[in-house]
Structure formats: structure tokens, C-alpha cells
Amino acid sequence: AQKVTQAQTEISVVEKEDVTLDCVYETRDTTYYLFWYKQPPSGELVFLIRRNSFDEQNEISGRYSWNFQKSTSSFNFTITASQVVDSAVYFCALSERLSGGYNKLIFGAGTRLAVHP
């Protein structure tokens, strides 16, 4: 069955620390997509990144970086030099193929990150 596991329920760090959010997935599809979404205190989910299963290159965007390793079925997210504004719940998600060629997203339970001044 398709599944996304975010084992870290809550993480608390002090500003400027680096922090890594773990994501492990299970899928029977050979082609799939992985996502990270951010949910700030305002509540609306915001898209951060999409990665397809054929692209194992790491991605860096400013202070954010993502490490995709097919061998360990992991798609981890690192925030470098964390800031208070990074405080949010972060969701990892996996696309699941449906009949008719459509997809839906399977979300992990989320990791709540608190960055303290």
C-alpha cells in the first residue's frame, strides 16, 4: 500500500540552527512524484517542491534543500540557518496512481517545527 511516514511529530530548534525533516515512503508504482508542503500558522498549505522518481539529484532553493534517495525510499528536507518564520507544520506527500491515469496525493502526518528566537 502507498504510505508516507513522517516519524518526527514535533521538532523544536533555536534560530540559526540547521534542521532536517524526515520523510519515508512506500509505493508500488515505478513512476511517482514526491512533494513537500508547508502549513504556516495561518492554516493554508503552501507548495514547496515536487520531485519525480527519475530525478535523484538533490535540490537547493535558498536555505531549503531536499535529499531524495530511492535506495532508502526517503525524501528528506533540510532548512539551513532556521528562522522564526520557518515555524510551521510540514507535510511530505506521495502521488498515487489512480485508474484512468489520474493521481491523488497521500500525505504524511506532518512534522510541526517550532523555531525559537
Place this chain on the structure above:
Amino acid sequence: NAGVTQTPKFRVLKTGQSMTLLCAQDMNHEYMYWYRQDPGMGLRLIHYSVGEGTTAKGEVPDGYNVSRLKKQNFLLGLESAAPSQTSVYFCASGDSYLSGANVLTFGAGSRLTVL
């Protein structure tokens, strides 16, 4: 750009009452989804639609109905609310990128409490 708009934002119901949540998107997206978010469980898909006039069941469809009469609107109905339906409901829409592995745009959420 409004993106995805959900109404109402908050609602309190008594057990057995009915209500409808409205989702409207202005991005001409084909795909629309209703998720519910509960503590420790992430987002779970209730129903989804891959186009006007079509709907399908997600992971947790029981107790809900949906309709997509117009491409821009996706309605979620609770016919007889139960306390187990207390949750935050999110609507999302997406384009038809690569057979559906699309980036979703979410609404701000609707917090429903059933007493």
C-alpha cells in the same frame, strides 16, 4: 488572484444537522479535491473530481457527498453531521500536469465542529 476560496471558514453544527461547504477556484483547474485534516493523521482525501460533472471517492468518503456541476465549484455536503466529522476541511485544485501528478493549490480551510 483569489485562487481557491472556501466558505464558510467556521461552522458549528449539532449532531444530525446538514450543511454544505463550498469551494470555488478561478484558475480553470480540472482537478478538485476535498481533504480533512485531523491531529496526527495528516490530510486524508474525502472525495475528488477530475472534471466537471465527475466525482469519485477518496479514502474516507462515508458520511459525505459531493457535486461538481460547474468546473469552478466543488461542493462538499454533510447530510447528517456526526461528532466524528469535527475537523478542518481543505479544498484543493490542480491542473492536469503529467496525468495528474499536479501541484495542488489549497484553500484556507473550513473548521467544522459538530456537537
